[in-house]
Amino acid sequence: MAAPPDPARRSARARRSILDATTALTAEVGYAAVTVEAIAARAGVGKQTIYRWWPSKGAVLFDAILDRGSDAERGTALPDTGDLRADLQAVLRAVVAELADPATDRTNRAVTAEIQADESLAGELVTRLLRPQMEATADRLDRARQVGQLAPDADVEVAVELLFGPPFHRWLLRTGPLEDEYADRLVAGVLSGLAPRAP
């Protein structure tokens, strides 16, 4: 017996198709060549369906990226096993692996290019993806500082940028490989600057 039609489920399916089509097209032809028409055709929906939900192709692409992984994969949920080094290594290895992934490289570069000209898209990226990740990391470092695992005057805000800035810089400018070993070296470099000093 066929299920009765369910508009919410149909909407969810259309949304999923649109996001998948956007990711696939961006990887295939590059962001500049993607059009809302092409996304609609690939997703099997009307152009007006896309414009009902998103103001621009940049906004669709951005949702496609946000939609991609779980909180853990995106680093917004930070592990807290009590072993700070291991937890930070897990986060940085995930960040580095995501940047190194050829399947998402083109999409990530398209967004990076897009936000240079589009400040509101940049703001959305920061608010929805970057800030949560950076704040979760700052909270984790702050708890470690409170229990004496880090120096009392450790600069947690700067430490977060020391962790996330370099892999992004390396990826963006293609200056070196993005591997676990690199993630671990970054964590080691940052943690040694935060360590409690001998009395």
Add this chain to the structure above:
Amino acid sequence: MAAPPDPARRSARARRSILDATTALTAEVGYAAVTVEAIAARAGVGKQTIYRWWPSKGAVLFDAILDRGSDAERGTALPDTGDLRADLQAVLRAVVAELADPATDRTNRAVTAEIQADESLAGELVTRLLRPQMEATADRLDRARQVGQLAPDADVEVAVELLFGPPFHRWLLRTGPLEDEYADRLVAGVLSGLAPRAP
């Protein structure tokens, strides 16, 4: 008495006009809207003069950026006063000030966007601008390590990325102000991780 015509000087003048026109147009209308025709018109040269010297508008823009400052301003000549902290602060303050400068922001963002799609332009940026700056900083840190100002096992390669990655990340994603105080905090955070440990 008029000076005799000097082709080398005329070429240099034309080159200068083209680079200035490129910077000005990019700031005015954004990189995407700049055309080689518009650069030629603004510079008062023929389009073919531009194509004789550069393969693309991206290449012209890039030379305009490289041409902008002295070695010291670009950070490729690192001060060596013997005071490592002061020298690194000087470099990082210059980097941060350059990124924060509204006069060059649009050009820098245009190049950053452009190199996401154009790998050969990215390679040129890294080879001509970024590598020299990073290597000069690595050399300075290495000398400090050799004379015992840093720990014998200090990870100099990672330290360079810890210095340059965060300001670029902050600028690119517009996550915070770019001021002297920030540069100094970065230097402090990185140096404390490199310090020789008490025996």
